[in-house]
Amino acid sequence: xxxxxxxxxxxxxxxxxxxxxxxxxxxxxxxxxxxxxxxxxxxxxxxxxxxxxxxxxxxxxxxxxxxxxxxxxxxxxxxxxxxxxxxxxxxxxxxxxxxxxxxxxxxxxxxxxxxxxxxxxxxxxxxxxxxxxxxxxxxxxxxxxxxxxxxxxxxxxxxxxxxxxxxxxxxxxxxxxxxxxxxxxxxxxxxxxxxxxxxxxxxxxxxxxxxxxxxxxxxxxxxxxxxxxxxxxxxxxxxxxxxxxxxxxxxxxxxxxxxxxxxxxxxxxxxxxxxxxxxxxxxxxxxxxxxxxxxxxxxxxxxxxxxxxxxxxxxxxxxxxxxxxxxxxxxxxxxxxxxxxxxxxxxxxxxxxxxxxxxxxxxxxxxxxxxxxxxxxxxxxxxxxxxxxxxxxxxxxxxxxxxxxxxxxxxxxxxxxxxxxxxxxxxxxxxxxxxxxxxxxxxxxxxxxxxxxxxxxxxxxxxxxxxxxxxxxxxxxxxxxxxxxxxxxxxxxxxxxxxxxxxxxxxxxxxxx
Numbered sequence: 001x002x003x004x005x006x007x008x009x010x011x012x013x014x015x016x017x018x019x020x021x022x023x024x025x026x027x028x029x030x031x032x033x034x035x036x037x038x039x040x041x042x043x044x045x046x047x048x049x050x051x052x053x054x055x056x057x058x059x060x061x062x063x064x065x066x067x068x069x070x071x072x073x074x075x076x077x078x079x080x081x082x083x084x085x086x087x088x089x090x091x092x093x094x095x096x097x098x099x100x101x102x103x104x105x106x107x108x109x110x111x112x113x114x115x116x117x118x119x120x121x122x123x124x125x126x127x128x129x130x131x132x133x134x135x136x137x138x139x140x141x142x143x144x145x146x147x148x149x150x151x152x153x154x155x156x157x158x159x160x161x162x163x164x165x166x167x168x169x170x171x172x173x174x175x176x177x178x179x180x181x182x183x184x185x186x187x188x189x190x191x192x193x194x195x196x197x198x199x200x201x202x203x204x205x206x207x208x209x210x211x212x213x214x215x216x217x218x219x220x221x222x223x224x225x226x227x228x229x230x231x232x233x234x235x236x237x238x239x240x241x242x243x244x245x246x247x248x249x250x251x252x253x254x255x256x257x258x259x260x261x262x263x264x265x266x267x268x269x270x271x272x273x274x275x276x277x278x279x280x281x282x283x284x285x286x287x288x289x290x291x292x293x294x295x296x297x298x299x300x301x302x303x304x305x306x307x308x309x310x311x312x313x314x315x316x317x318x319x320x321x322x323x324x325x326x327x328x329x330x331x332x333x334x335x336x337x338x339x340x341x342x343x344x345x346x347x348x349x350x351x352x353x354x355x356x357x358x359x360x361x362x363x364x365x366x367x368x369x370x371x372x373x374x375x376x377x378x379x380x381x382x383x384x385x386x387x388x389x390x391x392x393x394x395x396x397x398x399x400x401x402x403x404x405x406x407x408x409x410x411x412x413x414x415x416x417x418x419x420x421x422x423x424x425x426x427x428x429x430x431x432x433x434x435x436x437x438x439x440x441x442x443x444x445x446x447x448x449x450x451x452x453x454x455x456x457x458x459x460x461x462x463x464x465x466x467x468x469x470x471x472x473x474x475x476x477x478x479x480x481x482x483x484x485x486x487x488x489x490x491x492x493x494x495x496x497x498x499x500x501x502x503x504x505x506x507x508x509x510x511x512x513x
Contacts, residue, residue: 030069033095034088035062036076043076043084043102064095078102109146109168113154114138115178120156138175146170154178187241189215191225193251198227198235211251227251231258258315261288264299266323271301275311278358286318299323302333303391306363332388334362334372338398342413342468343376344436354413354436355398374398375438377411378466407466412437414447414471416457421449421475436468449473 036045041057045065053063055076067090076084081102088098113122115132122129122139130139132154144150146168154162159180168174191200193211200207200215203223207215211227218241227235232253239247264273266283273280273287275295280287283299290313299307304325313319336345338355345352345360347370352362355374365388374382379400386394414423416433423430423437425445430437433449440463449457454475461469 030092031066032069032090032092033064033066034090035064035095035097037062037097037099038076038078038084039099039101040078040081043078043081046075046077047072047088049073049075062097074098076100076102081105105170107146107170108142109144109170109172109174110140110142111144111152111166111168111174111176112138112140113152113176113178115154115156115180117156117159117180120154120159120178120180123151123153123155125151126153144168146172152176154180156180158182158184185220185243186217187220187243188246189218189223189225189239189241189249190246191215191227191249191251193227193229193235193253195229195232195253198229198232198251198253201226201228214246225249227253229253231256258292259289260292260313260315261286261318262290262311262313262321263318264321264323266299266301266307266325268301268304268325271299271304271323271325274298274300274358277356283323297321299325300333300361300363300393301325302393304328328391331364332367332390333393334365334370334386334388334396335393336360336362336372336374336396336398338374338400340376340379340400342436343374343379343398343400344438346373346375347371351431351435354434372396374400376400377409377438377468378407379403409439409441410463410465411468412440412445412447412461412463412471413468414449414473416449416451416472417474418451421451421454421457421473424448424450447471447473449475451475453478 036055038055041055041060043055045052045055045063047065047067052065056062069090069092071087071089074084074086074088082105084100084102086100088096090096111124113129113132114137115122118132118134120132122132122141124141124144129141130136132139147170149165149167152162152164152166159182162178162180164176166174189202191211191213196211198211200209200211200213202215202218202225204226207213209215220241220243222238222240224236224238233256235251235253237249237251239249241247262275263286264283269283271283273283273285275287275290275297277296292313292315294310294312297307297309297311305328307323307325311319311321334347336355337359338345341354341356343355345355345362347362347365353360367388367390369385369387372382372384372386380403382398382400384396384398386396388394412425413436414430414433419433421433423433423435425437425447427446427448442463442465444460444462446458446460454477457473457475459471459473461471463469
């Protein structure tokens with residue numbers, strides 16, 4: 001009886017041993033085998049998390065495992081290599097080989113280097129690795145050995161070099177953000193302007209400041225300062241900044257004349273337009289870039305009365321003007337152009353004015369033939385006969401020729417403020433200002449100008465042969481106008497006549513009674 005129990009226990013023990021020896025192949029189950037091989041060998045194999053041994057190395061037999069049929073998760077580990085993972089299938093009654101390769105774990109490290117400011121050169125272990133830029137970002141340096149001391153250097157012109165050493169762990173990727181310190185020296189500008197409120201730019205870049213202002217942290221050296229303000233000329237200067245000092249700039253801005261325009265239409269069209277005595281063209285006409293303020297305007301057309309008025313030009317505005325000219329039926333004009341300015345023009349014996357760069361317009365002449373004389377000292381007199389027609393302008397182009405003989409007389413060109421003053425030369429009346437007096441002998445002349453309600457202006461001038469002497473006098477208004485003297489004689493005589501006439505009437509009435 002005891003012997004039978006012993007045999008039963010022995011049998012059970014042998015069965016258990018058989019199960020473990022065959023890789024957990026259960027009694028009565030379907031089994032198969034799989035042989036593992038790895039490159040490199042020596043990898044520890046796990047099936048469904050249970051360790052089954054190591055793959056062969058050298059002459060060692062392959063790792064063979066007997067298992068129940070089915071699919072198993074496999075994991076293999078080996079120091080210095082990444083884990084291998086996958087799955088295997090056990091097929092009944094077969095021995096399936098399973099080969100796998102282990103990938104070596106990387107032991108290299110890397111760094112990423114950024115800088116402020118950008119465009120700095122990066123050196124690692126003395127070798128140039130690139131330049132930090134806004135487009136490519138930090139400089140990346142790979143394949144650095146771990147556990148080894150490395151050197152890092154970052155440099156940029158105008159900034160202090162940055163240097164450091166570092167040690168990396170296997171697989172580490174470290175970032176470096178380097179702030180470079182400028183080696184530049186700095187000073188200041190203090191800027192004022194008259195008027196104030198001018199925008200400030202330095203070296204062509206706006207500062208966002210207006211005068212008066214202090215500009216700090218300006219690098220030592222010479223810089224260009226520009227100031228801008230509406231309605232004023234821009235101001236520009238180059239001044240030097242010194243270390244830890246303040247350079248002062250006091251700017252005076254020049255006021256810009258403002259401009260406007262006028263748009264002129266007339267009936268009839270093609271009328272001549274004169275502004276401040278200068279002809280600008282024919283209507284319809286737009287004239288730009290006129291100074292703001294008041295101007296004299298005249299619009300003329302043959303056969304029509306001139307339109308004469310004053311216009312006011314406003315800044316950055318186009319003033320419209322529509323003019324209807326009144327037709328003239330009895331007069332004509334002469335438009336005289338001369339190659340010399342300041343020549344005296346006579347129609348018959350009547351002085352009509354002096355020539356200018358815009359010509360001389362002689363208006364309101366009765367139709368007929370006129371003798372015209374143009375005279376200037378140092379030139380031969382010009383004579384012509386001109387026919388004037390109703391409602392027409394006769395053009396006369398005059399070219400004065402220099403006198404061949406040496407001139408023996410000179411001229412006086414007399415103007416005044418205000419104009420229209422009576423002119424006396426050596427106490428002889430000559431006409432109204434402005435006027436040119438020709439054919440005067442060399443010598444001294446007393447010029448006297450007179451005008452009602454103004455003080456007389458008297459001065460002495462010298463006339464030289466072949467030259468014109470300018471006389472420009474200003475008349476001052478009388479502070480206390482001269483009282484007008486009353487002639488009492490006509491009043492007394494008139495009173496006597498009235499009394500005598502009244503006495504006669506009284507005498508007649510008494511006689512009738």
